[in-house]
């Protein structure tokens with residue numbers, strides 16, 4: 001396997017940054033490389049592969065981003081960007097659509113763009129023939145519907161039940177921008193892999209699974225992978241003090257903006273403006289910028305009515321996906337078919353990885369057409385549930401057929 005260092009800066013690759021973060025001098029010495037950080041666990045990759053580099057070495061490779069900092073135009077462009085990424089939905093005849101007002105301004109449909117993963121279900125199965133499906137899913141907007149209060153983004157009982165069945169038949173991972181503990185509290189399935197904080201906090205199953213997928217056989221019958229070893233990885237642990245500091249500062253600065261909510265996601269921070277009057281979005285942007293100016297080693301991306309502040313390391317959901325495959329010894333394996341389902345911009349990194357690897361498939365959850373690296377779409381979490389149920393049903397049937405032969 002080629003040993004590359006993926007843990008370099010976004011700025012070096014020029015990928016992934018949705019909004020420019022104002023550059024300035026570091027506020028204090030408590031940032032990268034500063035004391036008091038939680039211990040870094042080396043990645044458990046079976047062959048010390050491309051994820052073997054420690055986060056200290058990664059931090060050394062950091063350089064500042066060359067970003068604009070001044071002028072009112074800058075804030076205007078932030079607000080434009082916030083609007084573009086979260087346009088208010090104009091109520092259309094499709095009355096069930098977007099109670100959350102962040103899909104699209106028109107009622108265009110997917111027809112003619114991407115194919116539905118439900119309609120193409122048999123084709124997806126055909127592609128996966130003879131391969132081990134590895135299920136990856138985002139959480140918010142994918143397994144749970146988007147709601148105003150991020151603390152109340154519960155998954156339905158049916159979704160949880162189905163996810164448990166999915167995990168019985170396929171290695172299954174939740175990959176989310178959320179703090180890992182928080183998403184775990186929503187999902188409460190110990191047999192899953194979790195990659196929280198946009199993949200910067202990865203942990204394998206904590207419960208021995210009764211699953212039927214742990215040993216994966218190669219076409220010659222040899223064992224090519226399994227989850228025999230514990231998976232745990234935190235490539236951004238040095239950033240914890242900095243993230244804590246930024247969280248406190250953002251809480252204070254946005255305190256007076258009604259509806260604004262700051263969420264601590266351990267290795268990143270989310271500033272929610274879903275419930276903020278649009279007239280005050282520029283204030284949100286202003287305050288976030290004023291804080292981020294002090295932290296050149298943090299960057300800003302956008303999700304659905306949320307500004308996400310995270311370390312400027314080259315690490316994202318796509319790399320988390322690759323890391324998990326490698327941890328299971330499956331990264332070079334053609335007998336694996338990863339299926340990644342997600343609704344957010346950050347999920348595009350994972351879709352892109354699959355597209356580039358020409359492996360598995362990405363499924364975008366969206367009611368409206370978007371530019372995407374995914375291969376299929378599902379409209380909403382209810383359709384995700386339908387897809388997962390079909391997958392379970394199909395697997396059960398094929399196992400039954402196999403055992404009766």
Ligand SMILES: O=P(O)(O)OC[C@H]1O[C@H](O[C@H]2O[C@H](CO)[C@@H](O)[C@H](O)[C@H]2O)[C@H](O)[C@@H](O)[C@@H]1O
Pocket residue numbers: 138139140141145146147148149150151153175176177178263265270272274303304305306308344346
């Ligand atoms: O990667 P994800 O699991 O999609 O996480 C991205 C963000 O998801 C959450 O926010 C989103 O869902 C909330 C609840 O439905 C909604 O109120 C918010 O507007 C959405 O942006 C989560 O709260 C954030 O921390 C994540 O960054």
